[in-house]
Amino acid sequence: NAGVTQTPKFRILKIGQSMTLQCTQDMNHNYMYWYRQDPGMGLKLIYYSVGAGITDKGEVPNGYNVSRSTTEDFPLRLELAAPSQTSVYFCASKPRGQGYEQYFGPGTRLTVT
């Protein structure tokens, strides 16, 4: 299994541009998540999904959109990029159930200038 994969690894955007961060998992996990990591602030949840066709907002959803058309894929869309969206973005997945850990992707480092 490849686990959770994310593309791209790095990206520089100009203010106002848009892009999609890709996330794929091959473990047939129901739950998928997008986080951003800001220095000193830990991980903040942007959006999550409990299954194909179902998404919900996390703590910091403004400026982002997601979709979940398949179990495997959970892309994160940035519309009209702003400098405040400069961050490292992590995708994660988890099986449904109480005792299961969450698996993280390698992260995407995004800079908006």
Place this chain on the structure above:
Amino acid sequence: ILNVEQSPQSLHVQEGDSTNFTCSFPSSNFYALHWYRWETAKSPEALFVMTLNGDEKKKGRISATLNTKEGYSYLYIKGSQPEDSATYLCAYISNSGYALNFGKGTSLLVTP
């Protein structure tokens, strides 16, 4: 948003020292408590998933305990090694939620 607090924020110990960190979380509606190890420039990796009050889990020199009634968990590292240097995250999930609520982490530096 459910508050998960971790202390200390950072810790610097000498090789061979034993150390421990604290994670506090809401004691009501408990579902599970996770511990993750996060090395610089990598992604977090799970250490433990704890679900029962009184749980104790161990992996090598690292162990964790859980008290759901009072809302805290301890992570212990025995005989710290430089390779233990990382940020240790705890995360809580309630029985009415689907997402982990992460603390800000404890950053551990172990020097030879």
